[in-house]
Amino acid sequence: MASLAPPTTDRPLLEIRDVSVALRTGNRTMVAGVSLAVRPREVFGIVGESGSGKTLLTRTLLGLQDDAYVAGGSVRFNGQDLPVNGYANKARKLLGHSIGFVPQDPFSSLNPSMRIGKQITEAIYLAKGWPMGAERTREAAIGLMAEVGIPEPALAFNQFPDQFSGGMRQRMVFAIALAQDPKLLVADEPTTALDAITQRRVIELILDRSRKHDLAVILISHNLELLRQSVGRIAVLYGGQLLNIVPSGDIGQSTIHPYTEALFDCIPTREKTLADIRSIPGEPVGAGFGLKGCAFASRCPYVVTACRTTDLPQNAGTASIFSACILGRGVH
Amino acid sequence: MRYVGQRILFSILSLCVLLFITFLLSHVVSGDPAIVAAGPNAGADKIAAVRQEMGLDRPLLVQFWIYCSNILHGDLGTSWFTRQPIASDIIRELPPSLELVFVAMVINLAVSLPLGLLTARYAGTTFDDVVRLVVMAGAGLPIFWLAIILQQVVAGQWRLLPTAGRLGFENRDFTGATGFTLLDSLMQGRFDVFADALAHLVLPAFALTLLFTAVGVRITRTAMMGEFRKDYVVLARAKGASEGRIMVRHVFANGATPALTVFGMQFGWMLGATVLVEEIFGRPGIGRYAVKAVTQSDIHAVVAVVFVVGLVFLISNLVVDIALFLLTPRKHAGA
Amino acid sequence: MRVLRRLLSFPKTNVERTAIVLGCLILLLALVGAFLVPFDPMKIDFRAKLQAPSMLHWLGTDGSGRDVLSRLLYGARLTLASTFAVIIVVVIIGCTIGIASAFVGGAVDNMLMRLADIWLGFPPLILALGFASALGASLEAAIWALIFSWWPNYARLSRMVTADILSQKFIASADALGVPTHRKVLHYVIPNAMDVMLIQIALDISAVMLAISGLSFIGVGAQIPAPEWGAMIADGRSYVSNGWWIVLAPGIAIFITAVSFNVIGDMLRRELDPTSRRR
């Protein structure tokens, strides 16, 4: 990594163009034509309902999904091109030191038979080797545990995961991600399994520490309101298509993509009354639906015939704001 | 420590059930034990005398009590075939059987654990399919038939290994302190005897283990598959850990516990299955002893074997469970 | 019709299709084989003893001049009928205890399951050996012996499955409606437990068959002139050097039957197991 020139601020940290993801069995394309760019130190959100392909896309991009592969497009991370052939191995090599990952379920994401400390020092060791010796590594790990707000970290160092609550475990997973000293943190629904109060604390902790460590963050969630209050830009996935990249401030304010708008109208928030809630008729379309045109066409209030026949517009220039609506709704 | 206490309590409870079952076999199911004990030609008055002597005219509960206290004092009764105390017969016959089971278990573990781990990692590949087919075939082979075929082909036709017995003719007088030939020969520095004993063990151990190994591979595979699906594997990959490291340090460490519990049970089951093997290979052991006792209708000897095998089973389970508990302190540490 | 179509969609590989064909063939032979036998399986003819396989005796003759193929076909019924007898009785006894135990719950449940655990742990073969020799060696004794040592398998499995079903929300919904217990057992528990039991039964067929033939081989099951497969192997042992076919034929018969039912059981597990199907 040392050989790479430090990225300039205007250069994206992660840039994916026209990426599609397919399943290994049956080669079915699940996610198609996704282009977006995340800048260094940016806090970026990805929202989608279940089956939208958000988890599949990110896990595959990180080389963590066994049953799927990057079938097309190009991926660039920190100025380095990742080839589509043998993508997973290449991406996996980056993970240890450049990308940290926080999976969804804190109850199964820590190895139950390995002491907490060992799991963190393992991450340090795998990312950097033992440049500072076992004792210093141990101290570094305890320092990280203190930083993510684990009380009595020196004690917790020798304990096993099952002695901690979900919130504490998720902090430890986050400490493991930080231990790698990455440039990008990907958190996949990190708080879905947690209670409201813990959820807010963990999210705020992740955002705060990431800012301190100059990390870019990709926060994946099904909760649009959470993202709206936490991140700068939100990519909206539906049926395996990227429909919208929207600044979170625009949601509920200016014209945005019809799906994002409809999704926001579904959720009860602090300000809304019963009259403000409008459901979307029909069932969500799953990724890999295999239809032509826009995945949302079947439920969209603005739909015209062309929606079902025209290929979806692509975010070819990885512009920072994007709407895939052919009617131009939300297009700047 | 509370776990260990509970585990021991469970074993004692199991021992009671075992005693109950063997009591049931020797005193209830077999009809009138007095007739059996008095021998085939005894008259009615002799039987009555025996009945009184054995306490069989007393209530069943009292009989059970006498039975238990006899066994706990090491008295398993007298075989009316060998005219020896059954306990001393069994002490003589047990080491060769344990030796056989031990070697079979080593083969079992050496094959099952790596194969189970690898097939779980490469589930769905041709490698997995082939192993599964072989395993399935192994699980369908009758042990006793396999033993005969191996003996005829490998030992009889190809002359690669000795046909029968525990030691070759030139070592027939070898004795040792423990009764375990492998151990004794090493202790005395007799490597020729060790090699001879091992050669005699290969075929019976292989025949004995095949069915258990087939089950072992499946159990290990299932346990490991479950672990591979968990998120900590994803997190380990996200750390940049190599596949080998993930398999050994993470998955195996977690999946081995349930698998090893089953292997602990298999130890006892294998000891039971020696009845199918030892006689064919002409090896001494409690398997052959039991078969002989069965053909002589020597019920007390058979039931004693049932009891001893059950006892070995209980002890091996207890040892495995406590060892696993001590090796993996998680889970119980906080409770 | 719907069930049949679903059944036909189960086999995915040629191994599985072969196993099903073989399994059905073996069951068919067990049913009608006794009427097809070319020779009397029990008729001793010392002039014809130890004949190698030929056009007349396809699988040769044994040490007493009996036709091996005839004995094999006749024995199929003996071996399989005993196997199914064991399984049917064990399923009925085991499931009754297991389901009742799950419904009653509490201390009774706990005690029954501990007992089953302990019982189940003991080496089944040696337990059956003890039981059979206590009863006096015969095929019936071997069958009773296996029932005696096998019931906890089903008690434990059915109790586990029932407890799992009872913990689900559709049972709570049924409770909220006031569905009576007998209706719960018949309409909720049994239909949902069926698949798991079926898988276990298919996998147990080979295990029970191996155990029965093993017991017969040692001499506590079917007695030697009887054409039970295990007893045939025991009988053939004395002639193994000059009549290899006598031992080989029944062994292969056991092997093919056991593997076929194992493959079928494995296939059922893949197709029916709720853990692999739901979601």
Place this chain on the structure above:
Amino acid sequence: MVELKGVAKSFARRLFVQNRSFALRDINIAVGRGEVVGILGESGSGKSTVANIITCLTSYDGGSYRFKGRDIASYTRKERFAFKSDVQIVFQDPYGSLNPRATVRGSVMESLILHRPDLGRRERIERANALLEEVGLSADAGDRYPHEFSGGQRQRVAIARAIAVEPELLVLDEPLSSLDVSIQAQILELFVRMIRERDLTIVFISHDVNVVRLLCDRVYVMNQGAVVEEGFARDVLNHPQNEYTARLLDAVY
């Protein structure tokens, strides 16, 4: 209609079995006819145990529960059975709350078979079809099995099953929590319509502050097995008096 007075429940800690449900302490909850009452709490607050007590799915060991003015404890066997057609419940998990081996019409008809023995088979089928239609499913959906439906559709079936006996009180135990956002809104609209069209009293159990605020007239906030605050939803959820409620409201997005 519902009156819980000082209800308590403790869970015997068995050896080596960690009990995840929390004990209840001195629960006082009253629900009047026609009200929509919310019970708000995080996991482990005991709110689902309260739901189970109100529907008589679980016992309690202190206090009293009066339904329509009569103590539940004094019910005869027959009255207990009749009670079950007065009070129904819809659970969170739409995957587990329907018998996988019954058609969805069968599930709806189960209610009628038990509580309306006066109806003939024909009538039951017609009624079940009408109910399925009322919750937004086509009548021909009735022949299919639960696994052929999505989570939202299953939840509709569960609702149809619950209202089939025409209960006076409907307990909704986290009915939206495992559904997708866009489906949550659909089911929410279905509840609103049901409340308007049917003569229903509703106890709505949820961890979602925003949904409770929208749907409920009054609310009880629970934490660690006790009610910490109660009152009109618009008061409690806008101007909380209790420290825990305030913290919870602050945390919600």
